[in-house]
Amino acid sequence: MTPTAPPPGEVLFLLAGDPDDIAAACADLLPADIAEGMNDLPVEGGVRILTAIPFHLAVQVVDEPSLERRDELIELLEDDFAIPLIQALSADQQVRLFRDLKEADRTRLLHVLDAPTRNQLKLLMSFPPQSAGGLMTTEFLGVPPSWTALQVRLNISQVGEAKETVYAIYVLDEKTQKLLRIVSLREVIMAQSDTPIGRIGEGRKPVTAHPLMDREDVARLISKYNLLAIPVVDDAGHVLGICTVDDVIDALISEQTEDVQKFGGMGSVTEPYLDVGFWTLFRKRVGWLSVLFLGQTLTATAMGAFESEISHAVVLSLFIPLIISSGGNSGSQATSLLIRAMALNEVTLRDWWRVMARELPAGVALGMVLAALGAARIILWQQFGFHDYGPYHVLIAGAVGLSLVGVVAFGSVAGSMLPFLLRRLGFDPASASAPFVATLVDVTGLLIYFSAAYLVLRGTVL
Numbered sequence: 001m002t003p004t005a006p007p008p009g010e011v012l013f014l015l016a017g018d019p020d021d022i023a024a025a026c027a028d029l030l031p032a033d034i035a036e037g038m039n040d041l042p043v044e045g046g047v048r049i050l051t052a053i054p055f056h057l058a059v060q061v062v063d064e065p066s067l068e069r070r071d072e073l074i075e076l077l078e079d080d081f082a083i084p085l086i087q088a089l090s091a092d093q094q095v096r097l098f099r100d101l102k103e104a105d106r107t108r109l110l111h112v113l114d115a116p117t118r119n120q121l122k123l124l125m126s127f128p129p130q131s132a133g134g135l136m137t138t139e140f141l142g143v144p145p146s147w148t149a150l151q152v153r154l155n156i157s158q159v160g161e162a163k164e165t166v167y168a169i170y171v172l173d174e175k176t177q178k179l180l181r182i183v184s185l186r187e188v189i190m191a192q193s194d195t196p197i198g199r200i201g202e203g204r205k206p207v208t209a210h211p212l213m214d215r216e217d218v219a220r221l222i223s224k225y226n227l228l229a230i231p232v233v234d235d236a237g238h239v240l241g242i243c244t245v246d247d248v249i250d251a252l253i254s255e256q257t258e259d260v261q262k263f264g265g266m267g268s269v270t271e272p273y274l275d276v277g278f279w280t281l282f283r284k285r286v287g288w289l290s291v292l293f294l295g296q297t298l299t300a301t302a303m304g305a306f307e308s309e310i311s312h313a314v315v316l317s318l319f320i321p322l323i324i325s326s327g328g329n330s331g332s333q334a335t336s337l338l339i340r341a342m343a344l345n346e347v348t349l350r351d352w353w354r355v356m357a358r359e360l361p362a363g364v365a366l367g368m369v370l371a372a373l374g375a376a377r378i379i380l381w382q383q384f385g386f387h388d389y390g391p392y393h394v395l396i397a398g399a400v401g402l403s404l405v406g407v408v409a410f411g412s413v414a415g416s417m418l419p420f421l422l423r424r425l426g427f428d429p430a431s432a433s434a435p436f437v438a439t440l441v442d443v444t445g446l447l448i449y450f451s452a453a454y455l456v457l458r459g460t461v462l
Contacts, residue, residue: 022052034053059089062074063090074101131215132212133241135243136243137164138240139162140229144173148193170182215248334359342423352420356417
């Protein structure tokens with residue numbers, strides 16, 4: 001049975017005891033469980049746990065991607081404990097930690113770290129956080145092609161514990177250090193002991209990533225070729241590091257969280273909800289909310305332009321929510337489909353006309369279905385006496401149906417084109433959030449609705 005973190009009350013009780021009690025309570029827990037328990041404690045409590053448990057276990061806990069407030073923990077630790085702890089972390093987690101640290105703490109710690117760690121951090125932090133270079137670790141297993149399978153196996157037993165992964169062995173040219181091939185651990189184990197590693201495996205061209213490649217593109221490569229890790233190489237073919245599948249998953253969870261928040265019309269919030277301060281929540285939400293509100297004021301302007309028509313046929317106002325919600329829903333559907341297609345590189349900017357050619361007839365067809373349902377509803381309600389729409393109820397049904405065709409078609413086209421427009425302008429397509437699309441379609445939907453009503457009902461109720 002997998003051990004789990006003790007309840008918060010039990011942990012708080014232990015924190016009141018001596019370090020031996022804390023170490024005993026954590027002895028049978030996995031690092032991920034300890035990290036999860038520390039997330040529910042004050043930072044001072046997390047410091048007590050880290051200093052009480054064995055050092056190798058403390059390293060594993062701080063190395064856990066799920067550990068929150070890692071920078072605050074390091075800031076409270078004494079330097080004689082924090083420095084060895086940082087130097088023992090995996091390279092990618094060191095970078096994540098230093099990106100979160102305050103500038104003063106980052107500068108102070110960089111000066112006291114050993115030279116190899118300091119140089120490694122400077123290299124990795126020179127790449128954007130969203131890139132392969134910002135995601136990679138430098139702890140990979142590289143060997144020359146002349147080594148035998150036995151030599152590689154012995155090397156793995158000696159240095160494997162310090163590497164991020166040993167499931168892929170990178171064969172590097174002895175003189176230029178360029179990547180020649182990638183051999184799996186399974187192939188090394190199954191090969192004859194005296195077989196040079198340069199002759200093991202099929203020798204296919206390695207799948208690699210450029211250090212400036214976006215992390216979503218790295219994830220696509222790992223998924224496409226079913227890899228556990230992908231080497232990051234520079235323009236000269238030298239291996240700078242590797243991106244592992246677990247790091248990519250963590251990055252994608254962060255990316256998807258940001259996109260979901262943008263879909264809701266707000267800025268990105270990376271901290272857990274209950275840890276986000278009031279003013280941070282306010283600041284992240286007020287901008288988009290204000291923009292959407294100003295956009296919605298155009299709806300009132302549009303309705304004011306048709307005030308005369310509404311006064312002559314009040315019945316038309318009954319169907320305004322129906323019309324604008326149908327257009328917003330169709331636009332949101334199209335936007336969601338296109339943003340996913342862009343994220344998976346299924347469509348590019350040059351494909352906008354192909355998307356338009358698909359969405360326009362699809363929108364018309366969907367609008368016709370809703371038009372039939374809307375018209376049938378009006379006529380049936382009139383026939384069964386649920387509501388009296390007046391002597392021109394058939395014409396009203398026709399006006400509503402015609403409007404639905406136009407609004408849904410426009411919503412589908414607008415929702416599919418907005419991601420293209422935003423990407424062309426250099427913005428994240430996820431910013432074409434459902435509220436933004438809905439606001440746009442609300443205004444145009446009213447124009448389409450009252451224009452169609454005027455054409456159909458002119459000379460009768462109008």
